Amino acid sequence: MNEALPRSFFSRPSQAVAPDLLGKLLVRKIGKIKFVGKIVEVEAYLGEEDPAAHAAKGRTGRTEVLYGEPGRAYIFQIHTHNCLNIVTETDKPSCVLFRALEPVSKNFDNTNGPGKLCRALHITKELYGVDMTRSDSPLYIVDSNEQFEVVTSARIGISKAADWPLRFHVKDNPYVSR
DNA sequence: GATAAGATCATCT
DNA sequence: GATGATCTTATCA
Numbered sequence: 028m029n030e031a032l033p034r035s036f037f038s039r040p041s042q043a044v045a046p047d048l049l050g051k052l053l054v055r056k057i058g059k060i061k062f063v064g065k066i067v068e069v070e071a072y073l074g075e076e077d078p079a080a081h082a083a084k085g086r087t088g089r090t091e092v093l094y095g096e097p098g099r100a101y102i103f104q105i106h107t108h109n110c111l112n113i114v115t116e117t118d119k120p121s122c123v124l125f126r127a128l129e130p131v132s133k134n135f136d137n138t139n140g141p142g143k144l145c146r147a148l149h150i151t152k153e154l155y156g157v158d159m160t161r162s163d164s165p166l167y168i169v170d171s172n173e174q175f176e177v178v179t180s181a182r183i184g185i186s187k188a189a190d191w192p193l194r195f196h197v198k199d200n201p202y203v204s205r
Numbered sequence: 206g207a208t209a210a211g212a213t214c215a216t217c218t
Numbered sequence: 219g220a221t222g223a224t225c226t227t228a229t230c231a
Contacts, residue, residue, distance in 0.1 A: 072223070081223060089208065105222055106212065112223085124223070142221055184216090184222055204221095205217065208230080218220080 029054070031167040034160045037097035037113065041071035041121040046177050046195045048113075052169040053128055055148040062135050062148055064128030065171070068196035068203045070182055072112075074121040078187035082120030091156075093120035098160035102152055108142030111150050113159055113168070126194075129202040140204045141184075175200075 032051070037044055048069050055062040072080040074093070081103065082093045092101045093114055101112035101122050112122045128138040128148075138144045145151075150166075159167045176198040181190045183205065196203045 070223085079223060103223065104210075105224075108221070110223070140221060141223080182223090186224085206231085208228105210226105210228085212226085213224095214222105216221090 029162060029169050031160050031162040031164075032098075032170055034096070034098045037115045037160070038117060039115065041073055041115045041123050042193060044115045045069045045071040045123045045193070046179070048123060048168070049177055049195055049197055050171050050173045050175050052131060052171050053125065053148075054167050054169055055150070056165045057149060060134070061132065063131040063169075064135070064138055064148070065131055065173075066125060066127075066168075067129045067200045068125075068127035068194075070124040070126055071193040071195070072122050072124060073193070074116075074119040077121075077191075079182065079185040079189070079191075080120070080122075082122075090120060093122055095156070096158075098158060100154050100157040100159050100166055102145075102150060102155040104152070105142060109145040109150055109152075110141040111145050111148075111154075127196070127202050127204045129200060139202050 074082045099114040103110040111125045114122045135147045138147050178198045180194045182194045
């Protein structure tokens with residue numbers, strides 16, 4: 028068990044990966060400590076065609092990972108906090124943002140937000156570019172067979188293209204942000 | 206000129 | 219009071 032999702036899982040459009048990512052388990056290992064959280068809210072970013080995506084700005088170094096392999100972790104710093112994303116599609120700088128997690132292992136909490144999520148899991152620039160498709164990485168995704176209802180809604184917290192239905196979250200889950 | 210790091214202002218709790 | 223896919227300034231190439 029606890030086998031990381033294959034790279035092929037992420038080699039699809041963000042809007043296809045995002046909803047499938049819900050209910051999956053995010054594993055964060057810090058030394059011998061392991062945090063496990065269920066993904067309950069995500070947000071898809073398409074890339075160059077998405078005005079709200081960082082890649083749309085035409086960056087090359089800061090968003091380097093976005094242009095790289097799918098399944099890689101993209102750590103983005105917002106103000107004094109960090110945000111965790113996972114890269115999708117090789118050709119496009121698209122990715123999926125983890126907005127909220129439901130604590131499975133009870134050694135952490137307050138994960139109902141992008142910045143809070145990273146703070147709780149102690150995610151820093153050190154994890155930038157980490158391969159999340161390997162179960163020996165400090166950060167990876169594990170499959171789950173749980174049943175739940177997915178809700179699609181408009182994105183939040185951005186100024187451009189905020190009305191695009193690229194936000195997905197588990198219905199009736201107390202850990203979903205705002 | 207380009208990349209990296211730190212901060213401010215609006216919205217939500 | 220806290221959080222948040224942005225913006226400005228500083229340092230390196």
